[in-house]
Amino acid sequence: MASDIDRYELIWIYLCAAVLAGLFGVLLYSAFGLGIHVETDVGQIHPTQVATTAPFDQPGLRQVGPDEYEAVIVARAWVFDPPEIRIPAGSTVTFKLTSLDVIHGFKVPRTGINRMIIPGQISVVTHRFDEPGTYPYICHEYCGSGHHIMNGGIVVEPR
Amino acid sequence: MRWLIYLSFAMLAVGGLYGALQGLDKMGVDLYRYLPDPLYRYYLGLTVHGVTLGWLFTTYFIIAFLNLATVHGLRRPLQSRRLAAATFVLAVGGGILALVPTFTNESSVLWTFYAPLQAHPAFYTGLTLVVVATWTAGLNTYLTWRGWKKEHPGERTPLMAFASLTTWAMWALASAGVAAAMLFQLIPWSAGLIPQVNPLLTRSLFWFTGHPVVYFWLLPAYVSWYTMLPAQVGGRLFSESLARLVFLSFIPLAVPTGFHHMFPDPGVTHSVKLLHAVLTFAVVFPSLVTAFTVVASIEVGARRRGGKGLFRWLLALPWLRDPSVSGQLLGMLLFATGGITGLINASYGMNLVIHNTLWVPGHLHTQVAGAVALTWMAASFWLVPLLTGRALWKPKLAVWQVWLWFFGMAVMARGMHWMGLAGVPRRVHLTYAPYAVFDEWRMAGWLVGSGSLLMLVSGALFFLIIGMTVWASKEPARVEVPEAKPLHPVDRMPRVLDRLTPWVAVTLVLIAIAWLPSLYRIATTHPYVSGWRLW
Numbered sequence: 001m002a003s004d005i006d007r008y009e010l011i012w013i014y015l016c017a018a019v020l021a022g023l024f025g026v027l028l029y030s031a032f033g034l035g036i037h038v039e040t041d042v043g044q045i046h047p048t049q050v051a052t053t054a055p056f057d058q059p060g061l062r063q064v065g066p067d068e069y070e071a072v073i074v075a076r077a078w079v080f081d082p083p084e085i086r087i088p089a090g091s092t093v094t095f096k097l098t099s100l101d102v103i104h105g106f107k108v109p110r111t112g113i114n115r116m117i118i119p120g121q122i123s124v125v126t127h128r129f130d131e132p133g134t135y136p137y138i139c140h141e142y143c144g145s146g147h148h149i150m151n152g153g154i155v156v157e158p159r
Numbered sequence: 160m161r162w163l164i165y166l167s168f169a170m171l172a173v174g175g176l177y178g179a180l181q182g183l184d185k186m187g188v189d190l191y192r193y194l195p196d197p198l199y200r201y202y203l204g205l206t207v208h209g210v211t212l213g214w215l216f217t218t219y220f221i222i223a224f225l226n227l228a229t230v231h232g233l234r235r236p237l238q239s240r241r242l243a244a245a246t247f248v249l250a251v252g253g254g255i256l257a258l259v260p261t262f263t264n265e266s267s268v269l270w271t272f273y274a275p276l277q278a279h280p281a282f283y284t285g286l287t288l289v290v291v292a293t294w295t296a297g298l299n300t301y302l303t304w305r306g307w308k309k310e311h312p313g314e315r316t317p318l319m320a321f322a323s324l325t326t327w328a329m330w331a332l333a334s335a336g337v338a339a340a341m342l343f344q345l346i347p348w349s350a351g352l353i354p355q356v357n358p359l360l361t362r363s364l365f366w367f368t369g370h371p372v373v374y375f376w377l378l379p380a381y382v383s384w385y386t387m388l389p390a391q392v393g394g395r396l397f398s399e400s401l402a403r404l405v406f407l408s409f410i411p412l413a414v415p416t417g418f419h420h421m422f423p424d425p426g427v428t429h430s431v432k433l434l435h436a437v438l439t440f441a442v443v444f445p446s447l448v449t450a451f452t453v454v455a456s457i458e459v460g461a462r463r464r465g466g467k468g469l470f471r472w473l474l475a476l477p478w479l480r481d482p483s484v485s486g487q488l489l490g491m492l493l494f495a496t497g498g499i500t501g502l503i504n505a506s507y508g509m510n511l512v513i514h515n516t517l518w519v520p521g522h523l524h525t526q527v528a529g530a531v532a533l534t535w536m537a538a539s540f541w542l543v544p545l546l547t548g549r550a551l552w553k554p555k556l557a558v559w560q561v562w563l564w565f566f567g568m569a570v571m572a573r574g575m576h577w578m579g580l581a582g583v584p585r586r587v588h589l590t591y592a593p594y595a596v597f598d599e600w601r602m603a604g605w606l607v608g609s610g611s612l613l614m615l616v617s618g619a620l621f622f623l624i625i626g627m628t629v630w631a632s633k634e635p636a637r638v639e640v641p642e643a644k645p646l647h648p649v650d651r652m653p654r655v656l657d658r659l660t661p662w663v664a665v666t667l668v669l670i671a672i673a674w675l676p677s678l679y680r681i682a683t684t685h686p687y688v689s690g691w692r693l694w
Contacts, residue, residue, distance in 0.1 A: 004647035004648070006397065008455075009398055009451060012451045013448065020440065020443055020444055024437060027433075027437065027507060031507055031508070037429055038422040038429065042426075044686055046688070101691050105515050113511075116421070118359055120359065120687075123423075138594055140514075140585065141586070142202065143276075144202075144694050145201075148587040148589065149591070149593060
């Protein structure tokens with residue numbers, strides 16, 4: 001140990017190490033204990049093949065089970081296709097996203113939905129909508145001069 | 160070197176002006192439209208803001224300031240005058256080359272230049288030359304250190320010079336990512352030599368460098384806080400060993416963390432993102448040590464000035480008398496808030512709430528426009544008099560200036576964080592966004608706009624003070640480089656705290672584990688796509 005490290009300083013260092021260990025614990029618990037995960041490697045699709053490859057050849061909303069839907073959304077400058085989906089309250093929606101041109105984003109304020117849309121890549125995110133109302137989806141990555149007008153909406157209708 | 164500092168401030172002025180317009184945009188006031196063509200374009204302005212402030216203001220100041228710390232620390236001139244001249248030419252030439260196609264609206268790709276948005280080749284080439292300038296500057300520091308060691312065998316490197324050297328070592332490793340993206344993908348692609356790029360690869364390589372670049376901006380401020388500021392308040396450096404440990408630990412911890420900027424990205428696996436999250440948290444350690452050691456060093460000074468009590472000693476510091484000291488202390492306060500928001504950003508799951516919202520630039524601004532810029536402004540209150548031999552013009556006004564910047568920054572950051580939590584995306588021309596209808600956004604937007612106006616006034620005062628010091632101050636300056644002495648004599652110190660090689664070796668191993676498998680997989684198996692110009 002170096003001679004110029006003060007006793008208080010050493011105590012502080014041990015405290016810091018303990019705090020850090022605690023933070024690591026919380027981080028790993030949130031990932032493995034609570035199962036909160038961010039996006040992973042879901043799959044690739046070349047932008048030139050989007051129009052001819054299922055499910056992206058037919059963008060839109062499909063019911064896949066009771067209260068369960070799949071929303072296939074294709075992003076391009078500066079629109080989402082489709083621009084709007086309508087679902088009944090209590091529905092669980094799995095969004096499948098890709099881009100035809102540059103990097104876009106997909107953010108629904110006040111939900112945990114937050115994904116990058118990268119040309120060549122597929123992004124997937126699932127969310128249950130309990131409260132009726134209109135939820136905008138907003139492009140949150142710069143994609144050219146019309147970036148700020150690029151948005152769509154989820155209309156959650158009361159049962 | 161003096162010119163690099165002036166040019167750095169010129170970049171601050173250009174970028175800052177656009178910054179104020181962007182702040183006002185968040186409260187629905189569009190002043191952009193009164194600018195002539197093509198400058199009225201929002202995203203052109205945003206690119207200018209990012210390139211001038213993120214790449215040029217910072218790099219120019221860092222090169223000059225670390226040169227000074229090396230030369231003063233080792234008490235000898237830079238090893239190669241020719242290399243220093245080359246650095247200057249590369250840095251300034253590269254900056255001009257990047258800015259010209261930006262101002263002509265040929266490169267509105269923002270400072271992160273995510274492909275497949277395709278800018279003018281000169282834009283990428285210019286920024287690459289600026290990075291090369293940092294390498295030549297770092298090399299010159301290294302050669303100077305080697306020359307010093309030959310004449311002082313067995314002696315410990317003075318801290319000020321050693322801190323500069325570690326900063327350059329960290330940056331040399333970190334800048335490899337963006338340099339690879341530029342040389343092998345973006346430059347040949349924009350010049351038409353290769354048809355397609357891999358957008359996920361260039362984005363990953365950007366963040367390989369894009370996270371540590373923040374430490375490249377921060378460490379020169381640390382050089383000031385650790386090795387200069389204690390002397391400015393009459394204190395001593397509390398512990399030189401820990402100061403060295405902090406600087407050195409940034410070498411291994413800065414680089415293998417970049418994927419935490421890409422948590423919501425497809426194409427990168429969970430496990431590697433989690434690894435980067437854990438490693439990012441490890442950076443908390445040097446930050447917390449800094450919180451103790453720097454504050455303790457200042458406390459030593461405050462008590463020597465007659466400060467008493469458990470906390471009352473804080474009042475003995477020259478908050479209202481010495482602009483150079485108060486500016487740095489206020490910068491530290493902003494830095495502490497940004498440390499906490501930074502932890503939230505890096506927190507894997509929590510990141511999904513704030514990723515790519517205005518929260519993120521809110522965090523970035525407390526760190527770079529707050530802690531770093533305020534510290535550099537404050538340091539220039541002794542640096543410019545030292546370089547010109549003219550005393551600082553109206554130091555009282557300078558105190559006002561730093562406090563105004565601090566309050567402006569605090570108000571603006573409060574608004575930006577708030578808007579981000581409410582879901583406002585970053586990088587949008589919000590005045591014209593059809594979805595900007597929430598009342599909550601409007602209130603927070605007023606904070607952003609008014610905060611940025613306070614910073615505009617403060618910035619104008621800063622340029623007035625520096626300009627008048629350079630051109631009108633008649634009084635000769637009585638300043639020297641402040642250099643903090645250690646509080647305790649350092650007779651025993653592990654040799655590893657005076658060497659770079661072991662730290663660089665550990666870093667290379669960490670990079671190999673945390674980056675190479677993902678980068679290789681992305682480069683070899685993920686799609687390459689054509690470029691777009693959408694502005």
